[in-house]
Amino acid sequence: MSEHTDSTALYPAADVAAWRAAGYWNDDTFATFLREAAARFGDNEAVVGHDLHGVNHRLSYRELSTAADATARRLRALGITRGDFVVVQLPNTTEFLPTIFALFHLGARPVFALPAHRAAELRHFLASTNAAAWIAPGSHNGFDYRDLAREVLPALPNPVQVIIAGPDPAEFASLGGDPVADLPAPAPVAPEELAFLQVSGGSTGIPKLIPRTHADYLYSVRESARICQLSTATRMLVVLPVSHNFTMSSPGVLGVLWAGGTVILTEDPTPTSVFHLIDAEKVTMTAAVPPLAMTWLALRPRIDAHLDTLEVLQVGGAKFPAEAARKVTPVLGCRLQQVFGMAEGLVNYTRADDPEDVVTGTQGRPISPADEILILDDEGHPVPEGESGHLLTRGPYTIRSYFNGADPGAFTDDGFYRTGDIVRRLPTGHLIVEGRDKDHINRGGEKISAEEVENHLIAHPDIIDAALVAIPDDYLGERSCAWIISDTPPTATEIREFLTRRGLAAYKLPDRFEFESSFPLTGVGKISRKALRRRLAATLTTDTSKDD
Ligand code: AMP
Ligand code: DBH
Numbered sequence: 001m002s003e004h005t006d007s008t009a010l011y012p013a014a015d016v017a018a019w020r021a022a023g024y025w026n027d028d029t030f031a032t033f034l035r036e037a038a039a040r041f042g043d044n045e046a047v048v049g050h051d052l053h054g055v056n057h058r059l060s061y062r063e064l065s066t067a068a069d070a071t072a073r074r075l076r077a078l079g080i081t082r083g084d085f086v087v088v089q090l091p092n093t094t095e096f097l098p099t100i101f102a103l104f105h106l107g108a109r110p111v112f113a114l115p116a117h118r119a120a121e122l123r124h125f126l127a128s129t130n131a132a133a134w135i136a137p138g139s140h141n142g143f144d145y146r147d148l149a150r151e152v153l154p155a156l157p158n159p160v161q162v163i164i165a166g167p168d169p170a171e172f173a174s175l176g177g178d179p180v181a182d183l184p185a186p187a188p189v190a191p192e193e194l195a196f197l198q199v200s201g202g203s204t205g206i207p208k209l210i211p212r213t214h215a216d217y218l219y220s221v222r223e224s225a226r227i228c229q230l231s232t233a234t235r236m237l238v239v240l241p242v243s244h245n246f247t248m249s250s251p252g253v254l255g256v257l258w259a260g261g262t263v264i265l266t267e268d269p270t271p272t273s274v275f276h277l278i279d280a281e282k283v284t285m286t287a288a289v290p291p292l293a294m295t296w297l298a299l300r301p302r303i304d305a306h307l308d309t310l311e312v313l314q315v316g317g318a319k320f321p322a323e324a325a326r327k328v329t330p331v332l333g334c335r336l337q338q339v340f341g342m343a344e345g346l347v348n349y350t351r352a353d354d355p356e357d358v359v360t361g362t363q364g365r366p367i368s369p370a371d372e373i374l375i376l377d378d379e380g381h382p383v384p385e386g387e388s389g390h391l392l393t394r395g396p397y398t399i400r401s402y403f404n405g406a407d408p409g410a411f412t413d414d415g416f417y418r419t420g421d422i423v424r425r426l427p428t429g430h431l432i433v434e435g436r437d438k439d440h441i442n443r444g445g446e447k448i449s450a451e452e453v454e455n456h457l458i459a460h461p462d463i464i465d466a467a468l469v470a471i472p473d474d475y476l477g478e479r480s481c482a483w484i485i486s487d488t489p490p491t492a493t494e495i496r497e498f499l500t501r502r503g504l505a506a507y508k509l510p511d512r513f514e515f516e517s518s519f520p521l522t523g524v525g526k527i528s529r530k531a532l533r534r535r536l537a538a539t540l541t542t543d544t545s546k547d548d
Helices: 013-021 030-041 061-077 096-106 119-129 145-155 214-227 245-249 252-259 271-281 290-302 328-332 356-361 450-458 492-501 529-547
Strands: 045-050 056-060 085-088 109-112 133-136 161-164 194-199 209-213 235-238 262-265 285-288 312-316 335-342 345-349 372-376 389-394 417-425 431-436 440-443 446-449 465-473 477-485 512-516
Touching: 013 214, 030 061, 030 096, 030 214, 030 252, 045 061, 056 061, 061 096, 085 096, 085 119, 096 109, 119 145, 119 194, 119 209, 133 145, 145 161, 194 214, 209 214, 214 245, 214 252, 214 345, 235 252, 235 271, 245 252, 245 335, 252 262, 271 290, 285 290, 290 312, 290 328, 290 465, 312 328, 328 335, 335 356, 345 417, 372 417, 431 450, 440 465, 446 450, 450 465, 450 477, 450 492, 465 529, 477 529
Parallel strands: 045 262, 085 109, 085 133, 109 194, 133 161, 235 262, 235 285, 285 312, 312 335, 440 477, 477 512
Antiparallel strands: 045 056, 194 209, 335 345, 372 389, 389 417, 417 431, 440 446, 465 477
16 A cells, blocks of 8 residues: 555644644535535436536536446446545546546546546646546547557556546446446545545646545535535536636535536637626636636626626635736626636635635635744745745645645745745735746846736736746846737837836836737636746747857
């Protein structure tokens, strides 16, 4: 047995005992989560969406549970068993929930890949978990996952069974096929056991595998559902990838299923489609990353749809500029909730009764009274209250190590996770994210906060979104380049004048501008600074060769 099937290995026993005594952790597990939801909410609508064959479905809790049982019987027949790691790489289609609950029923551990992951990520997930299987869509949205499997499998040290969830499995097994086995009883998993592996976003590197237990994750889900006031009346539109930690747990699809509401899955994030779905399905809440939210804000006036059922837009995953945050209620007519979370654990929410400036100007405060927050200077000393520093955290749903002990430097000896985020804290406990510890541009010794300049840029009426990144410079070490998204781009001179009028210091004015129609994005849709830097480096090399 690996270290991660040992039920006591992931958190210190004394902490577990304290969290149980406080009622944070209990005996709930994902092995029985859906059955219990079906017993409580039977005929309520659980999920709406289409499957990989393009067929639309509306499933009640009872029907969803039956579908999960059928999938469990099929996966059992394919040999999936307790303790197996199974990479699940499915889009926002109706196969997703039956698949993960089938795995939980069998006591197998999903590894939550994103549909956007490719060979480098899959190789890493499959090899480092010694995965038994990989469940993939087949050919979907113009990409052939069967070809990906053909590319990745031969180089793996371990045999991996590929299971295709959509049509035409080719030489691979089919998730929907025969034969099926008898349905075993739910696996007798312990709440402190590893339930699944989440993956970190990797906006700056290769994703890390994050071991989450039944007890810690369910605690965060239950509390998230309570904080976000979910009920049987909740209708959540899921636009971001369903397997991402935000969409899954903050409060996400699991929170909605915990509360008896309805999950509406869509694969189309365009404003026209999203607004029409909100209208047609009477959606009450949805979640977006900032680049997506900003497109919705920009295009709302051009699209004719009723959004009056929409109560809350959650925005998280990356910093939502205050300028944009202030537009949410006037433009979309709903409340904004900021969500600052990480697949490693800690999640912060602005609350429904927070004053408006807190909702638009902060990224929320932690879920739990037991979340410990440290804000440290570069030397590791606590900063004076209200000043910014490195965020470290420890608590009842934050991991103490990555899977297999990877990247041990991300944790202190006493178990705090170094988030890499630079934050400051208000007296109310709300956190303001000021950037990543590597997001500063060092222009000949003058430090420029990417976030500060981006905030000024997006205040320009013709700029939809902006990102500032460093480009290498022989003379200054680094210079700044602003990547601008705009339908009607202003000139570089106009933007510099605009920023100067707003009082921005001359050294903070972007040295260079790139006008584009979109950003390179990570799998969940965050701006990929890594890809931006790479593209700029490529452009610069080309420019130089032209100069020569
Ligand atoms: P991941 O590694 O994919 O789990 O991403 C977690 C990271 O995303 C956090 O450590 C932050 O850097 C960033 N993040 C998430 N939500 C927010 C937010 N609301 N504001 C700023 N940064 C965020
Ligand atoms: O970015 C994230 O990883 C994230 C954002 C909001 C997250 O994991 C979460 C909420 O739970």
